Each structure stands twice: as C-alpha cells, then as structure tokens.
Amino acid sequence: MEHIRMPKVENVRLLDRLSSRRAVVGTLYLTATHVIFVENGSETRKETWVLHSQISSIEKQATTATGCPLLIRCKNFQVIQLVIPQERDCHDVYISLIRLARPVKYEELYCFSFNPKLDKEEREQGWKLVDLNEEYNRMGVPNNYWQISDVNRDYGVCDSYPTEVYVPKSATAHIIVGSSKFRSRRRFPALSYYCKGNNASICRSSQPLSGFSARCLEDEQMLQAIRKANPGSDFIYVVDTRPKLNAMANRAAGKGYENEDNYSNIKFQFIGIENIHVMRNSLQKMLEVCELKSPSMSDFLWGLENSGWLKHIKAIMDAGIFIAKAVAEEGVSVLVHCSDGWDRTAQVCSVASLLLDPYYRTVKGFMVLIEKDWVSFGHKFNHRYGNLDGDPKEISPVIDQFIECVWQLMEQFPCAFEFNERFLIHIQHHIYSCQFGNFLCNSQKERRELKIKERTYSLWAHLWKNRADYLNPLYRSDHSQTQGTLHPQIAPCNFLYKFWSGMYNRFEKGLHPRQSVTDYLMAVKEETQQLEEELEVLQERLANLQKSQSGNNKVKSKQQDRSKQFGLYTSNNSLANTPQEYSNDLKSFPSRSPSQGDEDSALILTQDNLKSSDPDLSGNSDQESGVEDLSCRSPSGGGCLPSEDSGKDSDEAVFLAG
C-alpha cells in the first residue's frame, strides 16, 4: 500500500475509445491489487476493475481544458482512457500505477491474496486436477521404448526442466547428462508426445552447442536413442523452428544446429518462425491498428498486413502441421528445437499435439496440454508476460500466438473442439492476471521454491468448475471431426486466417456479432435435455398409472412443443437493438470484487457471457437519441444534425462511407 500515493480520486471521466463525448463520470480507486473505477450513476454504479498485473503500459497525455488524460493499456487488450481533473492528482495516480504495475516481489501479486474461500483440502485437490503422470500413462508411456528418468530430480541437470522427464529406453543417465552439456541451457531432448498407434514421437530440446564443428558423442547417441525408440522408421526429423539465417548466425556464438553428417539418420528441416522480438513488434503494430479511430477498410487491411501478425500465426501452424504429418502419416519421430527450446518449440509441439490427438481438444485435455508443454517444460512465464518488473526485451506474446492458433483451428473445424472461444479468452486473461498460481515464475523449480501450490489456487480447478460456460455445443465425441488427426488445408489457405476480433477487440462489444450462436445452441441443448428428462419421468408415470388402473383413464402424455420452449431463451434482442456504438462502449466491464468470493474479479460477465440478464445491457436503452450518434464523429464538432451540403462533403454522420 505504500506505493499508492492517491487511493481515491473523484470526478474522473472514463472515456469511450471513439467518442470523447460519451464519457462517464465516477470515482477512481487504487488498491493494492486493482484499479477500480466506480460510476457515479444513481442506480447502476457500474464498476470497472483492472488488476495491476494486467496493466501493460500507462500513458500520461497532455493536459487539456477538461483535465489530464491517462491511457491505460492492458495485456488482455483492454484500453482504458481516463481524464483526471487535476494534473497533480493525475501525476500521483500515474506514478503509483507505474510502480503497482511493476511489482518487484512475487508476494505483491494478487494470487497471494486472492481468496476464493476454499479450504486447504479443496485447494490441494484443485492442484491435483491436472496430473502429468496420468497424462503420460494415457499416452502409453512408460513402455518398452520409453522410460521415465529422474536424473533431473534435484534440477541438477537442467534447472528449467521438470524433475521427471521421459526419455528413450536406451538413453542412460550418462547419455542424458552428456547431451545436456551440449545443449543450450542444458535442455536435452525429452519426450513431448508419444503416438501409441505407430510409436512415432515428438521430442523437444534446445539448440546444440555445435558452433561450426563441435561434436558430442552423447548427444548423437541421444538422437539415435530417439530413433531406435521407433522401430517403424529408420530416421528421425530434426526440425529447427528458426529461420535459417538466425540459426547459422548462432553458430558464430558457439551454438547452431545439427549437422546431418554428424548425426546418423536424421533429416534436418528449417521451418522459419521469427523470434520473440519480431513477434513483440508484430503485435504492437497490430494493436496500433486496433486503436485507430474510425479506420477505413484500407487502413485496417493495410495495417494488419503490415504488422505481419497473421503471417506469423500461419508459420507456427505450418510447423505444427508438418510435424503432425510426419508423426501420423509417415510414422517418423521428430525432434523439435529453436534456440532455447522454450518458446517456438513449445508453440509448435503443442499445435502438433492438438492436431494429432483429439484428447487435447477437450476441456481437460487442453489444460493438460498447456500444463505439459508450457508449464512443466519451463516456458518463462514471468519473463514473457511480465509478472514482475523485468527486461522489456523478454516480453513477447508467445502463448498468445499458440492460443490464437487454436482459435483459428476452431474456426476451420467447428465441431472438433469440446471448448469454445470464451475458454481460450479466459485462459489468456489469466495468464496475465496472476490471480492464480499456475503461470508464475519461469520454471517448475522456481514455483516449488515459492511453494506456489500451498499459497495460491489453481486456475484449472476454477475453469473446470465453470466448464459449462466453456462448452462448444457443436462438439460430439463421436463426430467425424473429433476422431483422429485434424488436417487443416495447407494451400491455398491464406484466407483461412482471420483477424481475431474476439480477442484483440475483446472489450469493444459493438464490433462483434451481437447474437451468440454458441450461447443460443447451448441453451437449446439444455432445454432439450430438460425436456428429455421430463419426458422420461412422465413416461414412467404413465407406465405406472397404466399398470395400476384399467384403461378407462385417459392420460395425456404431454407432448411438449419444442418450438414454444425456445421462447425460454430470450434471444438477446436488446443487444441487437443498439445502433452500433460507433463510439465503442467502455461502460461494459462490471466485474465483482474478490471479497465477494464469487467469480474472479475482472472476469467479465458481460461481453463474454451474452446472457439476457446482462446488467450491462440495461444501460444501452432504446431511448438513446440518434442525434448524438449522427454527429459523434463530426470533424468540425458542429451541431447535432449533419450540416447542409453546400458544395462540400458533409460527413458528420456516423455512418461514414469507406
């Protein structure tokens, strides 16, 4: 609390992204964990809660007549524009937020104070929900070809790896240790995915320290061991996910890639995915496009292409497809690495696994996948997502890209995933929120040292409890799309990659389809289920009645008219009735305080759950005058109605052409 200079500021205005007229006045509060804006309105008193962990950047803009503007950009792509009347107050808030958004100690993070009112037993159970040993067993290991190794039990071999890794049977401890010395950060080849059907596997590591000519017998033996673990193939692929130029440049620094001459029976392949710096810049450019005020179609498309974002997403996807194909169709094992084996490697291995194994497309399976390829294998969550204040050059949207790949796949294969878009968005939200302990620190070792499991709660348990919200109504485990491998089209396929406005414009409700097909179908499904249950009950009763009475009683079996039942689902017409808030409505984040013990705060009930009881919607009444709408983008700030044409283009109205 010592960092908070000003815990409370009154008469603050919360602006709308597009229209500075549509502002709400309220009070701003700063707490140890959140920034809270409470609207002044009498009945509504809507609250906007933002976790400090979510704050990506704060910009103090030039003071104007109305006050001092403060722009807060969040890691979950929420953008909040405040105007604080006094410059002095604004400065205090600014300084406080700068410090609050850059914690130096883990203990400052919300997960250590978050209290969902569960007892110790429940907390423990929550952490046990995802069990990696169970997962490896499900895959089919250990077996004749693969064994579990505890050579890293004290993190003595590789401190960013887990204590238990799976390695080929013929990989002795000696080979593992030797290989680890020849790998960047000591990240030796270990099993990521095993395909029971044909013994092919996906292994992952970091780059070899081969320089221009160095060799390591144990490392070569390690790769041979991987090959031998798959009797169905006489070679393995080694996939380097870096662009060739970068990999070659690494050789000058004593690292590099595997030389096919030295490693017997490997086929080497570059699949160029750019590095974390390129990705960070790419996202930055894309977000700039999203922040444009009234962009034309050209501004948007050009900006999107210029960012290169979709190109990168495609590159990751293509790599995953290559590996999945190698495993499923060719039956060949693959060793994947990048530089340090914790970014691109994680992305590509998890995409490939998702394509290969339908289990990972279930709610539970997806959580397991992230736990396996990201959490256990030492993806540097802290550095990449800025839990603590650190080097800005380490920040990069690595897991965001993976999550987007999943979304792109969901769009191509609507029946193949048990979960829906909301699931992905909430996971992304919580990777940054630090409300749960799963994504803290940089490795399993660090998390154990901090005793995360005893001091925080698991996101997985929370999501699992609420899984009804995350289901895809079109999913059926016996559907053809859910069996076996997914085969995304490789070419032509550019058009298959769409801009994910649900994520990057998440908080701009007006942008998205106003009616949620997912929610509608879930409601339909629920009703159908209820009706079927009722029908069963009634049929039982009927049977009993017929038994006990001799047929002169006419029992009417209630034939429920399904179409009438749909009236129960109030399809959210009130949403549809709001003319597009071309001034995108920022009033839409009511969230609840953590002390209410209910759902997580800042986890929005509204734009994510388009239910008719949506409290937010009552604010957007039909009574809203179109007058303001017509002129809210007036360049000349003129009167309410479009001005008369007198030879110049009068473009005041909201619906500007192109």
Add this chain to the structure above:
Amino acid sequence: LLRSSQPLTGPNRRRCREDEKLLGTILDEGERGFIIDTRSAQAAKQARMSGGGTEPKSSYPQWRRLHRALDRGRPLQESFVKLAEACGEPSLSMDRWLSRLDGSRWLGHVKAALSTACLAAQCLDREDSSVLVHGAEGTDTTLLVTALAQLILDPSCRTLEGFQALLEREWIEAGHPFHLRCARSASSHARGKQEAPLFLLFLDCVWQLSRQFPLSLEFGEQLLLTLFDNAYASAFGTFLCNSEKERSLCKVKESTHSLWAWLNQPEERQKYLNPLYSHNPLVIWPSVEPQSIQLWQGLFLRWIRPSQHLDEAWVEIQRLVEGN
C-alpha cells in the same frame, strides 16, 4: 422511405413546381426530411452539366441533403474482378493476400453500402424523419440503400417470404437493369459497359447482416448463393430483362417460370431456411467497423475453400435445433 432518380436541375437551375409539391406533401408543417444522394457532392454538381443535378435548398427547404458516395458502374465491376482474381490465385503468399484483398476495395464498398443504409435507417428510426434516396438513375445504388435499410428496420423483411417480397419490390419491380448489370460476371474478358455487381454487393451486405445477427434472418447463406447464381444465369424468368416494361413486352410471366414459385415449394424451401432463426422484432444495427466486415468466403471462395467441416457444423446445428 422514398426513392427516385436525380432531379433534372441542369446547368440553368431549372425548377419543377410539381416535384417540389410532391416532396412537400410528404412532410408536415415544420418537419424535416433527409435526402441521401448516393453520389459525392462533386459528382452531383457535375451532373448538372449533363442535365441532372441535385435539389437546391431554396426550392426544397424542408429537406436536408446528405451525400454518401457509393461506387457503381465500371469501378465497382473492376473491384469485383480484382477480388475474384485475388481469390483465384492459390500461390499468393500471406504477405500479399491482404494487400490484394485491400487493393480490390471490395470490402470498402460493402462498408460504404452498409453505412449508408444504416444512415437512412437511423434517420427513419431515430430521427423519425422521412428519407428520400437517389443517385443518378435511381436504379443501382439507390435500390441498394433502400433495400438494405428495410432489412435493417423491418423484421418482416427478414422472413423468407418477406425477403422475397423485398427483392421483388426493391430490385425487380423498381427496375434494376439485371440484364445489363449481370451479363458476364467477373471472369469474362469482355467488359460490358453497363455491367456492375450491385446486386451481388447487396447480397454481400445481407450476408454481413446474417453474420452479425445469426439468429435474426429466416434464411441462410444458401439462399443468397442461389440468388447470385440466378441473377447471372437462370432457368427462371424472375431476373430477366431490365424493367417491368421489358418483361411485359417479352411476355416473361406467360412464358417462363418464377424462381419464387420454385423456391417456395416445401421440399425446396427447407434448404434455404436458417435453423437458428427466431423472430426479432427490433431494428438490427450492424457494426461497420473494418473488423466486423469480413470476406464472404462462401461466395468468393466457393470453389476453392473446402466446405466439408463447415457443412458438418450446419448439420450439427440443424440436429440440435430439431432436438434429434
């Protein structure tokens, strides 16, 4: 909501009392109306040189004129051709795809059309004002705007029957010259002077609406695709000729079958219904932000994009809604 063609003001600023009186009867004392001219202010002014023009304020004092330039004619056809070319090129790298898409400007036209229709709808619904829409001839962009505006405002236009009636009224009877506009489509080398995909643009806008309001249209994409097909080449007489007069002269009603009659047969009709439809009595206001407007892949990539998984999804939706 009214539509017309441009007033023949001409270079000498002619006036026509009857026209002024006609427009005058629409509005009550003290009421205001809006004229939405689908040409840019400059183009409208230039039209005077060839005998056309705009309604001068002095003669039509109760009407406020707004210009919303919508492309028509050759530029629109070029846009369509460029888009079709971009879609047909499988070897385009990701880098180039978006710029080709942008270069075609097609989505910009969709955005502009929807925006203008929404403007008209806003005037009617929010301002309670009458609106007169016209371009030059009143047969192209005018109809685009009036038809879309009605779809936005009026739930009865969103039913299968209502939509057919809308098409009859606002496109066919209103005299959109289908024969000239839908002569060859995008792949032909011949570039007819009168050819322009206004009707396709309309269908695209309707598709955008269905994407943003998936529960509010009684018909689905299949209907829109069928209409597109039939506008260009049809076994039916519905889209023949350029006007009611021509259709009458050619005795279309006596010698051909109606597309609507065929579509409305019970077995056929099923294919065109949207299983998610539920009556929405309110106005549907679409978002015209670039993120909200997407390429109509079902049409432009119809033969390129594999639709199997999406078709399966629709089957699943149908199954869910019918409750097994």
